[in-house]
Amino acid sequence: MPTYPELKLYVAGEWRSTADTIPVLNPANDSVIGALPVARTSDLDDALAAAEHGLKIWSRTAPRARAEIMLRASALLRERNEEVAFAITSELGKPIRQARQEVIRGCEFFEWDAGEAQRTYGHVIPSEPGIRYMTVHQPIGTVAAFSPWNFPMSQPARKIAGALAAGCSVILKAAEETPAGALHIARAFHDAGLPPGVLNLVFGVPSDISGYLIPHDQIRMIAFTGSTVVGRHLTGLASQHGKPVLMELGGHAPVIVCDDVDPHQAGILGATRKVRNAGQVCTSPTRFFVHENIFDRFVDAFATRAAATVTADGIEESTEMGPVANARRVEALTALSEDAVTKGARLLAGGHRIGTKGQFFLPTVLVDVPQNARVMQEEPFGPMAIINRVASLDEAITQANALPYGLAAYGMTHSAANVEEMLNRVEAGNLSINTLEASVAETPFGGVKASGFGREGGQSGLSHYTVIKTLSHRMAL
Structure with a gap:
């Protein structure tokens, strides 16, 4: 050892x-x-x-x-x-x-x-x-x-x-x-x-x-x-x-999920990537804007996979998500979750720490989160996902661009026209389509705006x- x-x-x-x-x-x-x-x-x-x-x-x-x-x-x-x-x-x-x-x-x-x-x-x-x-x-x-x-x-x-x-x-x-x-x-x-x-x-x-x-x-x-x-x-x-x-x-990465993708597959991909490094990633997919036609199926797949995440000491080979880095992260995530629920969001998974030993916080899924919730403005920097429904790609892009941040953004679609629209309009230094990987060694990485x-x-x-x-x-x- x-x-x-x-x-x-x-x-x-x-x-x-x-x-x-x-x-x-x-x-x-x-x-x-x-x-x-x-x-x-x-x-x-x-x-x-x-x-x-x-x-x-x-x-x-x-x-x-x-x-x-x-x-x-x-x-x-x-x-x-x-x-x-x-x-x-x-x-x-x-x-x-x-x-x-x-x-x-x-x-x-x-x-x-x-x-x-x-x-x-x-x-x-x-x-x-x-x-x-x-x-x-x-x-x-x-x-x-x-x-x-x-x-x-x-x-x-x-x-x-x-x-x-x-x-x-x-x-x-x-x-x-x-x-x-x-x-x-x-x-x-x-x-x-x-x-x-x-x-x-x-x-x-x-x-x-x-x-x-x-x-x-x-x-x-x-x-x-x-x-x-x-x-x-x-x-x-x-x-x-x-x-x-x-x-x-900092960032607060949006994910635009169009209605031409498999909602089950997209939901599992989103939930799996969200818990990487316990969500403590500046490019972590966080604000999911999902077309209303596939919203319920996406949410079900996402929440089910998030709740099934094996959360334990990282030294164990079977662990999928370890603790967050420190007590400050637990306190911040707890406060953001409670604030969102108080303001009308639905909590479908997590929202609280695990036990009293170590800094473990459950993967958290918040749905239908109102704009006045703090987490809609503040990067949670933890295993917390926001999933809101949208009626069109235009609405999704508008919501994605609503914050002063523009580091990473993601899209899920099989339409070349949708890709072109996101490429032209989404305000981010890095845009990934059908993948939640923001950068590799040979590509430039950085943000715009704040x-x-x-x-x-x-x-x-x-x-x-x-x-x-x-x-x-x-x-x-």
């Missing part, structure tokens, strides 16, 4: 501890599984100096050589999948099968970016005789990256992959509640031979670390995944110092970690 790792900072190619620590809890049983070191100001200063030194080496390393180290680190993570997955399940509660898949997904980010970075071509621009115009892509510099708690390994991987592939150095502030995924990434790169200072890992009070790092001259870009409120704060702080940001913020700006993943995502330099070369004076 794997063990939870000893937690340390990683600065200038070395592991270090601090006297001040934060307990890391297992949400399945509330036990303390680790002591997380809190970075001191001196640690952050050392990380800044190390990143500056590492950038000088890494930015001058050939793309093929950078790719070789990234692929070596990815191979080590694949070999250590069981160890990494065990740590993720221990600190987050995610079912072990999903944790294994998350490790693979993180590796795919490294592998895609390692290859794509070797193809960041510039351009030769047609010009008059005697002068040549060219563009080249160069690393933007040191990146301050901030990753969330809901995907301990793949979210840090996405940011590290883009930055390292482009030739940047990184200071990563990973989540305090789920630190082991990022630690395993740093360990793999250390073992793969990454030069000291290119990747640095710190932990601590988020506002203290962001407030200290972002103003420093060495930091040239900020990459953040998290809530819209925090993202806007960091964007404002970065703008004061003229620094670009990459923001992947869900952020910029893209991670794919060729577009890699470009955020570079700057374009234009060369104007006159052949003779």
